[in-house]
Structures are given as C-alpha cells and as structure tokens.
Amino acid sequence: MVTSPPGAPRDVEPRLLRAFVAVSEELHFTRAAARLYVAQQALSRDVRRLERELGTDLFVRSTRQVVLTADGERLLPYARRVLAAQDELTAAFARGSAAAARPLLVDLNSPGLVFGRVLERARQLVPHCELMARFESGLTGAAAEIAAGRLDASFGRYAGLPAALRAPLAQQPVRYEPMAVLLPAGHPLEALDEVPLARLAGERVYAGAGNDRTLEWTDLAERLFAGRGIEVAPPAPLAVGPEEFARIMAKHRNPVLAVVGFPGMPGAVLRPLVDPVPLSPVSLVWRRGLDHPGLDALRRAAAELAAAEGWLVRPANAWIPDNDALIMVS
The missing domain is CATH 1.10.10.10 (Winged helix-like DNA-binding domain superfamily/Winged helix DNA-binding domain)
Structure with a gap:
C-alpha cells in the first residue's frame, strides 16, 4: 500500500x-x-x-x-x-505560432490505404491544425522531397532508402503490412483464396520497375522473388487512377505485387500471399528536427492504432528482410 x-x-x-x-x-x-x-x-x-x-x-x-x-x-x-x-x-x-499556422503536408501514396486512418485520427487529436494529404509518391520520391523541405511526412519502407537519403530523416515503425497479389480477372490463380508464393513461379509480377519514385518497393519485390523463380515484370506505363490502372493491367496481364489493404480495382481480384507470409514494413518518416503539433499528432495516432490493432506483431511464418527487421525494432 x-x-x-x-x-x-x-x-x-x-x-x-x-x-x-x-x-x-x-x-x-x-x-x-x-x-x-x-x-x-x-x-x-x-x-x-x-x-x-x-x-x-x-x-x-x-x-x-x-x-x-x-x-x-x-x-x-x-x-x-x-x-x-x-x-x-x-x-x-x-494557433498563433508559425509552426501550427502552417499546414502539415503528408504523402499517403494512394487513396484507400491504411495510412489514411492514421491521418484521420491525427486530425481528431489536433483539430486546430491543418493536416493536408496528397497521393503522389512512393517513399523514395517522398523522402527526397521531405529532405528538401517540400513535404513534411510520408509512410513506407524506410530500410529500402539509400543511406544518404535516410541521413536527414527520422522514422517511427507503424505496421507490418501483409503482402498480396492483384490478379487480372480470369487468371488461373484467381480461384484460390490465398496464393502460396510457390504458385507464382514462372510468373512476371509487376512491382513498380522503372518508377524511380518507388525504388524501395521494387527492391523489396526483388528480395522476395529471389530464388523462387518469380520475375519482376518489366516497366509499364505509370497508370494514374483506377480506370487507367485497370486498362494497363488488362493489356499486360501481369499480376501486381500489392498489400492486403490495397483498394479494390475493376477487372482484378486481390489475394493474400502465404507460405511464407511476406511483410511490407511500414514506417512514418519525417525530417529530423521538424517541430509541428501535426507531426506529434501523427506519431501519437500511429502508436495508438498500432497498439490497438497489433500492427507491429509479426504473424507466424512471416518473411521480412533482415535489415528491415532490425530497423523496425530500433
């Protein structure tokens, strides 16, 4: 007592x-x-x-x-x-300070991803601040803009950035996101509820090759596919919007590497990958020294959701590169 x-x-x-x-x-x-x-x-x-x-x-x-x-x-x-x-x-x-008066610009990569939930919770925590979303880039492209002061924060695979690009940045682990494959309608694997990685042997899977703003994602795919007989599909035209994405996918017929939270696309089905379960490690990334109540709210929102929903708990039989695993527990 x-x-x-x-x-x-x-x-x-x-x-x-x-x-x-x-x-x-x-x-x-x-x-x-x-x-x-x-x-x-x-x-x-x-x-x-x-x-x-x-x-x-x-x-x-x-x-x-x-x-x-x-x-x-x-x-x-x-x-x-x-x-x-x-x-x-x-x-x-x-409200009277320059930091709070300036909107915080956050790149969420694509609409419909889980990062949007972090942003919405952060907005609830600091209703007096303006947190602006954009949907433009992978983390490689966003990181260069963060370092240059044109963007405040983004989400993605921090370990996939070159060391020189990581140097001016800080990160907070947010989520191990299970990966999936987006299959064009009529693909032979469409009937499966889950796609074992071994069943993709002989396939060419699109993973952003040729897009210099998503190099961290292509690198993750290459590490995952190595030794499994899976090829990274050659560059395809960058599709903006679901209609263009569906048109390009129907034309090339290549499966697309994605995550389980990827929004639905017309003419395609999303299937989780298993045996093992590959993980996309996601961090919140910002410029070192940035002082803004919106960033504090983003960090708190990410921590709340991760704790409440087990985002940083690795599922059984998971795959993740060793370097990513070290960074995600740092």
Whole structure:
C-alpha cells in the first residue's frame, strides 16, 4: 500500500495525469506506453510517482490484468478535465505560432490505404491544425522531397532508402503490412483464396520497375522473388487512377505485387500471399528536427492504432528482410 503523505499536493504535473489517463483507458501498461510513444518503464514510474504524490493506490496490478481502484475511478474525471483544459490552452496559443499556422503536408501514396486512418485520427487529436494529404509518391520520391523541405511526412519502407537519403530523416515503425497479389480477372490463380508464393513461379509480377519514385518497393519485390523463380515484370506505363490502372493491367496481364489493404480495382481480384507470409514494413518518416503539433499528432495516432490493432506483431511464418527487421525494432 502507498504511504499517504501529510496533506494533498499543491501541484500535479500534467504528464503524470496523462500517463494515468492512458493506463485507465487502455487497462494495459504496454498499450498505454505505445499510445504515448514512451517506454513502458517510464510510464510505470510516472504512475507510481502520481500514486505517491496523491497518497493512494490508483490501480490494482496483476500478471493478468490492470484494474482501477476506487480512488482511481474518483480521480479519472478530474484528470480528464485538467488535461482537456491544458490541451485547450496549448491549442489557443499554438494557433498563433508559425509552426501550427502552417499546414502539415503528408504523402499517403494512394487513396484507400491504411495510412489514411492514421491521418484521420491525427486530425481528431489536433483539430486546430491543418493536416493536408496528397497521393503522389512512393517513399523514395517522398523522402527526397521531405529532405528538401517540400513535404513534411510520408509512410513506407524506410530500410529500402539509400543511406544518404535516410541521413536527414527520422522514422517511427507503424505496421507490418501483409503482402498480396492483384490478379487480372480470369487468371488461373484467381480461384484460390490465398496464393502460396510457390504458385507464382514462372510468373512476371509487376512491382513498380522503372518508377524511380518507388525504388524501395521494387527492391523489396526483388528480395522476395529471389530464388523462387518469380520475375519482376518489366516497366509499364505509370497508370494514374483506377480506370487507367485497370486498362494497363488488362493489356499486360501481369499480376501486381500489392498489400492486403490495397483498394479494390475493376477487372482484378486481390489475394493474400502465404507460405511464407511476406511483410511490407511500414514506417512514418519525417525530417529530423521538424517541430509541428501535426507531426506529434501523427506519431501519437500511429502508436495508438498500432497498439490497438497489433500492427507491429509479426504473424507466424512471416518473411521480412533482415535489415528491415532490425530497423523496425530500433
């Protein structure tokens, strides 16, 4: 039991209350730490410090669960009101700053991908900020624009960037995205619910070859296909929009390497790849030193969704390049 100090504390740091509220809502220290993108040990220290300052236990902890005590339940509405007031104060003065006034420009690559959910959650977290989406590029192209200051953030395979391009950038692992194959209607593999990689032997699979803005994706495909008898299809005209994509796909008849969250396309079917399950490692990438409340919100939103939905848990029988695996746990 925590020993009660004489009298109530005059001041409680908002950081301690934020840690308490996160654990109260998640009822799980690991998920709460990911949501705040802090180390679990640091979060636990903050909660213990708050308990000492208030002179009471706020949680009952066991190896199986975390439960609020009666005092924890009593504190929760007060803590939420204090944090809401602090956020309102911060937002009011942030509106006048150059950082908050400038929109944050985020490249999501293509409409319909999971990155859009991260952006929408970030917009909810900082409604006073303008977070602008664009849908233009793979990470190689986006990274060069981020480094040059023409773009603020993007998502993609950070390990696939050249070392010189990575140097001015920072990253936060977001998701292991299972990969899939987009098959033209009538393809012999269309009848399968899942496509074993071995069944693609002898196929030419399109993976962005010839597009210098998606080099990280083509490199991932080459690593995946090596030794499996699968060829990377030669360059094809860059199709913009679903109608052009469907026309080019129908003309060339090559399967297309994709991810399971790839939006539906007319005249094609999406099938997950298995045996093994290949993973596309996705990071949030931004320019080192960028200070913007919209970026903070993006990072928090990515951590929340990753923790809630297990985005950083590798499925059984997964494939990922060794270098990517190291970066994703860094």
